Amino acid sequence: MNKTELIDHIAKQADISKAAAGRSLDALVGAVKTTLKKGGTVTLVGFGTFAVTARAARTGRNPRTGEAIKIKKAKVPKFRPGKALKDAIN
Structure with a gap:
């Protein structure tokens, strides 16, 4: 599964737009990166x-x-x- 397929799956399961699902996924990945960069x-x-x-x-x-x-x-x-x-x- 690639990022586009994951966004489609999130959008369908959460009943939200693909754009909103994409922003949510990007926010999650960004939060994980930021936390790991700080050593958390x-x-x-x-x-x-x-x-x-x-x-x-x-x-x-x-x-x-x-x-x-x-x-x-x-x-x-x-x-x-x-x-x-x-x-x-x-």
Whole structure:
């Protein structure tokens, strides 16, 4: 499912216009990005939790040359599914 299909689904299920559904989806994504950028977490009960974790600096290899390269430390977003989502899939 891509963004357009998701907007169509939201509009149909919530009985709102596609434009309103698009703005709602953009607002949700924006809120998650802003919160994660500040180092917070977003928990949607029954769905899951979005959080930021730190990835340590490490040494990697260039696959073309085999040369060792340094990979900087980074913050990466993570998603941990909730029990209800896991149960719905299984």
